Amino acid sequence: MANSFLSIEKLTQRYPDGKGGEFTVFENASFGIEKGEFVCILGHSGCGKSTIMNILAGLSEPTEGVVKMDGYAISGPSLDRGVVFQNYSLLPWLTALKNVTFGVAARFPDWSKQKIEDHSIAFLDKVGLSGDAIHRKPSQLSGGMRQRVSIARAFANEPKLLLLDEPFGALDALTRGTIQEELLKVWSGTDQTVFMITHDIDEAILLADRILLMTNGPLARVAESVEITIPRPRVRTDIVEHPNYYAIRNHLVQFLGKRSAELAGQTSAEGETHAPETVLIEKTDHAADEQPLLQAVKT
Amino acid sequence: MERLSENRRAAIWSVVLLFVGLFVWEISISAQTVNTGELTEYELLTGAGTAKAGVPPPSEVVVKAWQELSNPFYDAGPNDKGIGIQIGYSIYRVLTGYFLAAIIAIPLGFLIGMSSVAYKALNPFIQVLRPISPLAWMPLALFIIQDSEASAIFVIFICSIWPMLLNTAFGVAGVREDWVNVARTHELGAFKTAFTVVLPAAAPTIVTGMRISIGIAWLVIVAAEMLVGGTGIGYYVWNEWNNLDLTSVIFSILMIGIVGMFLDAAFGLLQRRVAYVE
Structure with a gap:
């Protein structure tokens, strides 16, 4: 894990609780993400998902612990770590296109104006925005289109790590479905590493290579790392037919519904790291004969 | 229909x-009739037979306006200049004082808006200086600057600085953190962030402050020119009052309103240009 592309080591976040004491959101959280991996993190509100995201983005500092990318500890925000915020965070006085060129110009300062624009238009096109729409201001776009612009801005910058903070949280289910597919389309064919927060189990299964499960806060931890053993390319309507789909889904539902609360609040021994337990669910035919409904492999 | x-x-x-x-x-x-009946000798001596100096009817004001506006830039000595020249002087003083104020208020407002220490340090001074009537500065300004023209400009400066300063600070402090985070994750430097994110985000609030300021400056210039004299629309109003030419007084009051309306409209236009919908 220490050799992963992105390694989160003994991350701890404490806040003053307003009564002179301290409130620990999570403690000694450690996990790694490999290059090109798409990792989702699932957990209830208040378990510190967004805090982890902000630390990875460099927008806030952990109380203890380090985050290393490519072997170097990160400090502060960087163009190497792109962020898609839940509320889109487009600049409302700029058109959709200008919002993307804004990012590209910051990322590639020596590019010509034309090159920046062509590059931006290409990425807007990848998320299904072209023609007249890209010259509109965010206020004239629907929520789905705004989030597309935000995704285009993040991908166009080609960051080493892309952080998505509940990007589809504010969208209706139908729009969400389309944009998830567009996100997959943009992502596949790149070796973009993605770390995404979500509340939606089906969304996580559709998108992720691996799902990290967090227990409830306070004293939350990343308890499990569930491998999504469904081959890509994945299509929403097809993956539900896959034998592993419901096995994985049930496991996730059980965890979030029951075990996240049962496992919550367990204090760790001094210096112990909370590495997540890897869970591999394999129910395809060749494996089904040999009974392993659920294998827990301690890493 | x-x-x-x-x-x-x-x-x-x-x-x-x-x-x-x-x-x-x-x-x-026209209902104010002149006493035309039999007059006693005493009444004749006290001038009761002559027409009283009254408020002129609108028809006279229209005729006066026509005369003045058909030749607005004549100059027949220090006490007889065209309305265009007088208004020109006033606008020159207002704009000079106003832009000097903007040059100081907007950067200072940025500083106050970005740093809560600067805000807390400067706030007591602003709160004491802001409610002072700009004309109260006039004697001090005349004494220190020793020039009536520059003193009038100073008075405009001091009255238009506060709305711009406070609105800029308010606008800058209120820039949404998401947008600042966008700048941070794109590694923009302090100046780039200020110009490409904070300034456009705060622009509507800043321009609102500028619009309030220009309105106040135009209110104050009339009073200031009545005090310093010489030229300008405020001086013109007072001069015509001394001449008891009420037609000219009414005409110039109207002109003050019309110029003020245009100044406000210009900033209204600017306000629409920088506005955005979230």
């Missing part, structure tokens, strides 16, 4: 109100 649009109906009402107002004014003036 087809219904007229809201704007048309409003325009018709405006015209109706104007004519009714002017009519009532005209009627009430």
